[in-house]
Amino acid sequence: MKKINTNAFLFDGKGKFSIKKTDTKVKDYYENKEDYEVSLSEMQKKMDDLQDKMFAHNRYGLLVVFQAPDAAGKDGTLKAVFSGVNPQGMRFYSFKKPTDTELEHDFLWRTNMQLPERGTITVFNRSYYEEVLVVKVHPEILLNSQKLPTENTSDLEKVWKHRYEDISNLEKYLFRNGIPTIKFFLNVSKAEQAERLIERIEDPTKNWKFQVQDVKEREFWNDYQNAYEEAINATASESCPWYVIPADDKKNMRLIVAQIIIEHLEKFNMNYPKSDAIRQKELKNLISVINEQELS
Template sequence: MKDFNTDRFRYDGDKSFKLKKAPTKVDDLYEDDAHYEALLRQQAAEIDKWQEKMYAHNRYGLLTVFQALDAAGKDGTIQNVFTGTNPAGVKVYAFKRPTDQELDHDFLWRSWRELPERGTIGVFNRSYYEEVLVTKVHPEILTQSQRLPEKVTADLDKLFKHRYQAIRDMETFLYRNGFPTIKFYLHVSKKEQAERLIERIKDQEKNWKFQEGDVKERDFWDDYQDAYETCIAETATDNAPWYIIPADDKKNMRLLVGQIIIDELKKLPISTPEPDDKRFKELQKLIPVIQAQ
């Protein structure tokens, strides 16, 4: 496997973070389309192998969180990276606008319900982070739509400070219980996002992907950049790091994400059960029984 040097995209809170300094494009990690496909298949086999080992060990799970602006490529990345992994070992959940039932609970409630089981990989397409991103850019969601106590929304700076702390506490709790969290921000440039949105408009078969609201949200580009920068700086820890993935090239993005997941799985102290000679001999006695049935 080619050395992708994924540590350069890792941020765990040990230094200051500026999103503007993070690249949206890096040199190609593949030689051509055929090489890209071969690397992707190789990564898929590795992820599947390590997920199976994690399942057999049955002590750990892994939560992966994907966050990005519109058209950055979350869906395609998740689909391509996990193609080839045992479907029983991967649980994907896409978070949309909160339902009435979800609004009747705290902002983390719906995420707790969808966490992975031991031995599996959880994939959050968007996540609880929306509640410190979209709501930061559009605070009226908090003050008018989320049924929060008036005293809570009276000081939004304090509200967000408490939410960052709640997220850090949640991820620390998960880590201590055998569920490390890795978070991906797919970092697309404004120019590339525009080209992808226009492509969705021009291609009738892709019109279903386009939402008119995406155009309006581009007016808040700088606000979203500030919200992501603050969010990443406030919630990155060594046990739950952020990876700021250049997203202007989808192939590079998918290969980087796949390699990071492999690297994180390899860090887990997991192993398949040791061969048991005694049990092996006992099982051999069952072969003629099965054959005679």
């Protein structure tokens, strides 16, 4: 596998992000299917080792957020990248349309309930960013369903500005508590999305993935592109960066995502807990106890 320069996909607030200038496809990092499978397997093993140390160290947590248009490959990427990582230290949450109970709370409540525990990696398949993406493209959701006081929704631009600030403050708060956030935007082209949606219709085994609403939402493609661009520019920071991943080739996308997560885990100052001399003596004495049990 060719070396992946993950900085090529990094947006940390130091420069302006333009979605039109961002690639949806790059040259392959793998030579062939076998090279891809071997490389991904090695990454899975490395990630599992790092997560195991993270779980034992029990000081850090990691929040990994995935956002993308429909059919960009989120589900398949999560399955491929995290396969083989010990589920004891993994949490996955998929956020869909808010329930009536969730709508009775502030917009961050339902995701705050699922934030990472120390020692774990928590993955959000969609997240609080839906509140400045879907809701921004369809402001009637905000006005008709979210039960905000009317004086709080009189200026929609101010609503989005405040939500960007609230999201950024949450991520800064988590970072300061040893729980950084990595955010992935899977950047698929409109043409590739069309092919994948048609495939879901033509393949009976994929019909269950297809939603009529997916086609209706394509009519708002440009609105969503603008919403992603604004959200990334408003919330990217050095401590909580965005990574914009070319998503037209699923294998490339998965390798890039896996490499980025590994690099962030490697930044943690982690060690397996060490036992003191008294504990070591106690443990060694137990060896003789175990041996005696075998003889009895």
